[in-house]
Amino acid sequence: MKFRKKIIAGNWKMNKTLADAENLASAIKLDLADCREVDVVLCPPFTALKTVGEVIADTHIKLGAQNMHWETSGAFTGEISPAMLRDLFCRYVIIGHSERRSIFGETDAMINRKLRAALAANLTPILCVGEALQERDSGRAVDVVRQQLTADLDGLKDEAKSIVIAYEPVWAIGTGRTATPEQAQEMHAHIRGVISELAGEEAASAVRIQYGGSVKPSNAAEIFRQPDVDGGLIGGASLEARSFVEIVKASG
Numbered sequence: 164m165k166f167r168k169k170i171i172a173g174n175w176k177m178n179k180t181l182a183d184a185e186n187l188a189s190a191i192k193l194d195l196a197d198c199r200e201v202d203v204v205l206c207p208p209f210t211a212l213k214t215v216g217e218v219i220a221d222t223h224i225k226l227g228a229q230n231m232h233w234e235t236s237g238a239f240t241g242e243i244s245p246a247m248l249r250d251l252f253c254r255y256v257i258i259g260h261s262e263r264r265s266i267f268g269e270t271d272a273m274i275n276r277k278l279r280a281a282l283a284a285n286l287t288p289i290l291c292v293g294e295a296l297q298e299r300d301s302g303r304a305v306d307v308v309r310q311q312l313t314a315d316l317d318g319l320k321d322e323a324k325s326i327v328i329a330y331e332p333v334w335a336i337g338t339g340r341t342a343t344p345e346q347a348q349e350m351h352a353h354i355r356g357v358i359s360e361l362a363g364e365e366a367a368s369a370v371r372i373q374y375g376g377s378v379k380p381s382n383a384a385e386i387f388r389q390p391d392v393d394g395g396l397i398g399g400a401s402l403e404a405r406s407f408v409e410i411v412k413a414s415g
């Protein structure tokens with residue numbers, strides 16, 4: 164099996180004022196500045212990107228954004244372009260988070276445009292996919308995730324291996340209900356299979372697939388131990404330095 168370096172990203176969502184963000188990033192830096200075994204990414208809100216970027220500038224921790232628009236510039240009030248994220252030294256950007264899909268109406272077509280724009284700007288997208296509870300309960304989870312991947316990655320065969328995929332079952336996000344390690348492994352293996360069909364075997368064995376959904380220090384190690392789980396996208400537990408650091412250490 165190809166070696167895939169684990170990647171843990173903290174999605175701070177719409178949390179943390181500037182002072183709080185600086186404190187959190189500084190506390191995480193104390194423990195993880197020299198961490199090389201695992202890729203660590205912090206995704207603060209747009210308003211804190213510059214400050215957090217400055218805190219982690221001399222470390223191995225990378226900066227990510229939570230969203231972006233696909234256009235370079237123009238009349239798109241309230242939006243942020245890939246070039247603006249590059250300006251702030253962002254290396255990653257979360258694309259298609261379920262909250263963007265369900266609350267802000269992002270479609271797979273929009274997500275496809277965002278992926279293309281992120282890659283063109285040399286940003287590594289963290290593409291989120293995952294089924295809702297009724298889709299899992301009705302046995303459609305694997306089909307839903309296949310449809311999302313097929314539409315989101317349309318025309319991106321060669322680029323697929325450079326994208327990080329986050330499997331985030333919607334029913335596990337912020338609910339305290341985590342997928343079992345077996346459920347996560349089963350879906351991750353399915354995702355790798357779909358990538359193999361879409362982009363070939365080499366891309367499938369290289370692509371990193373994170374699990375996201377109520378990961379905590381108490382359940383992280385068991386989930387990360389699954390062969391097709393290459394790290395995690397962490398929401399709630401990334402808002403506190405100690406729990407985020409413990410989760411990173413559980414992945415090493």
Ligand code: PEP
Pocket residue numbers: 174331335336337338339375376377378396397398399400
């Ligand atoms: C997320 O929103 O990406 C997430 C995984 O959240 P939580 O860890 O809080 O479930």
